[in-house]
Amino acid sequence: MSPEQYAAAKIVFLKAMGLPADQRDAMCKVEAGSDPDVLNEVRTLLKHHNDASLLKTMVPTSVPTPLVDTDELPRTMDSVEPPGSPISRQSGGVSRIDVVDDRSASDLETRMNASTRQFLRQRMMIAVTVLTLVLIAIRFGALILGDPARDNAVRFGLVFILVSVLLFLKFKQNVSLRTLRILVAIVIAMPMLEVIEIQIQECEDLALAGRLVEIPVLMLSIHLVTALLISLYSTFLPSTWKRTAIVTTLMALTPSLVAWIQGSVSESLVDARMVPFAGPLLTTLTAAVATAGAHFVHRMRLEAEDARSYGQYRLLEEIGRGGMGVVYRAEHRMLKRPAAIKLIHSESAAQENEIKQFEQEVQISATLTHWNTVQIYDYGTTEAGDFFYVMEYLEGETLAERLRRERIRRERPLNESEMKAIALQLCDGLAEAHAKGMIHRDLKPANIFLANIGGQSNVVKIVDFGLAVVVSDDMRVRAAGTPGYMSPEQITGGTLDGRSDIYAIGCVMYECLTGQSVFPSSRLHEVLQSHLFKIPDFNDLDSIAPAFRPVVQKCLAKQPDDRFDNVSELRRCLADA
Known part of the structure; x- marks a missing residue:
């Protein structure tokens, strides 16, 4: 398939996702x-979506009308809110989807095995390299001290053998997990064989020299080295707690077992104290700690691997964190489309009104399709x-970040043309929301994102519809918002509309031009x-941007009837200013 065909297939796939399942194939x-390759690719993408999607069990419910905010306290500046859940766009509105997390145990185990295979291969290469260098250094030291050539051979x-394992891992990329486990056994066996060989040889030498009293000190050193090897195994080579328990227990018992056998068969060692109490105690405790640590690390890796995948999206990195959740940069597995995932843990959203607020933000945002509002892909x-x-x-x-940065560089944050470009796009984005009866209620610099999209800079994206409401005639709502940007009727809980x-x-235009809030004060009341x-004091506008004073002044009128009737009228005045 050519790149052009694949691009066409992606476009058809995205169109199909906006239709009910029974209508997708006909549309495709x-x-x-007449291009069968494109059709087959689209069907493959749809099949993968159906197999991998979180959206398995859907219970559609219409968007609440009206959506009345339940927050009683004013929102503070720059609050960071993470997640809600996936969305389904269907004719007639947006559906709430109760998602059954179908990341089955087998699927998670498969991803965990793949992660373990890669991680284990990298760690083994490090461990084998270190062990090889240590053994080479020991052997050269033995040669210098006159160790028998037969033993050195x-x-x-x-x-x-260790070098062979290292070369195999280096040049063999796709090694099965089973093969890696076998290689782990070999790698662990090599230093243990070295320790056993030293133990047997040194005990015999001390017995022949009549220095039996020094054997307990030697055995304590042997157990200390074994405890070190157990620690290295549990640190460098990840495994389950059961496998770690078996391996470390065998390692811990090996010196004592070899000493018991050697003391039983060697007449010169019959009277020696081969196994001092401190040695086995040290290795046993080390094995127990290693097993507990392996259990904790394996569980954390399993949870991390599970958390890094949400349906068809894979988490890549954390890009923001607030008091109740986290925002991640993510990627669609098939389309490779970048995305941001706002995640809030259940223990953080303990109150029912908080949960409703997250769902409300997503449901409202998902119905908006304008270029200047952030687009929602999924929720769940x-x-x-x-x-x-x-x-x-x-x-x-x-x-908000732009204004803070520009205040340092120059006397006022933005010039007239920069402010005008942002305000025009705000009007464009809000026009669609207001036409649907939606009032944002929390417009402020922190909720206005200046994005770089399609080669264009400073594309306004209106974000955070967490306080938005769908209003009807004469409907009153509770006061909520950011104090520095709230209208008089919003403060008093009066009737709201687009004005x-x-x-x-x-308020935003005033701050962009003057560099300060309309009413700067640290006291809320x-x-x-x-x-x-x-x-407000409009005198600064006369010297900074006289053409925009009438526009800003009319926007900030105390009575809604004295303001612009709608954002379209405001846009026309801005365009002429």
Whole structure:
């Protein structure tokens, strides 16, 4: 298949995902035309989606209307909120999907084995290299001290085996996990054979020299070296706790067992104290600690591997963290499309209203398709009770970050043309939301992202619809939002419409041009009272951006009827300014 055909197949696949399952194949046949390769590729993608998707059990429910926010406290600046769950776009609205996490034990075990195979191969290469160098150093030292050549030949044979294992691992990339386990046994056996050989030889030498009293000290040293090898095994070579228990127990018992056998068969060692109490105690405790550590590490790796995969998305790196969750950069497994996943753990979302807020944010955001609003791909809840949703991954910075950076470089953050470009895009993005009866209620620089998309910079993306509501005529909602950007009617819990967001746009434009908030104060009650009763100081705008003073002033009118009727009217005035 050519790159052009594959690109066409991806486009058809994405179109098909917006249709009910029973209508997808017919649409694919029409869209693919007479190209069977494209049709087959689309069907393959759809099959993979059905097999790997988290969206197995769907219980659709319509979007609540109206969605009334339940937050009683004002939202603070720059709060970071992670996840909710996946979405399904169907005709008639967005569905809530209760997701059964079908990452089965067999699937997780397969991914865990693949991870273990790669990890074990890398660790074994390090361990074999270290052991080989140590054994070579010991052997050369033995040669210098006049060790018998016959024994050295045997020991160099051990080094030869280790070097062979190292070369095999280096040039053989796809090694099965079973083969790696066998190689682990060989690698562990090599230094243990060396220790046993030294133990037997040194005990015989001390017995022949009549220095039986020194044998307990030698055995304690042997047990100490064995404990070190047990620690190295559990540290360098990952395994399950059962396998670790078996291997480390054998290693811990080997010196004592060899000493008992040697003392039984050698007449010169009959009267020697071959196994001092401290030696076996040391190796046994080390084996127990190694087994417990292996159990903990294996469980953590299993949880980490499980957590790094959400349906068709693989987590790549953490890009943000807040008080209740984490944001990750992720990638679609088949389409290789970058995405951001907001994840909130169930223990963090203990209150029911918090859970509803996350679902509400996703449901509202998912119905918006405008270029200037962040796009939602999926949302869902895993069996573990964790909420998440998948949205487009954006590269760039928030307007708040831009303003902070520009204040350092120049007297005022943005010039008229920069502010105008951002405000126009805000109007474009909000026009769709307002047409659907949605009020954002939390427009502020921290929720305005300036993205780099398709070679274009400073593309405005409106994010965080966590406080958004779908309003009806004369509907009153509770006060919520960020105090520095709340309209008077929002503060008092009055009737809201799109003009409340226009007030927030006025606050943002004022800050972009002057470098300070409309009512700068560190006291919450002073900020709220100023929004209710105080007229902003527009004198700075006369010298900085006189053409925009009437626009900003009208946006910040206390009475909604004195503001622009809608964002379309505001946009026209901005374009003419």
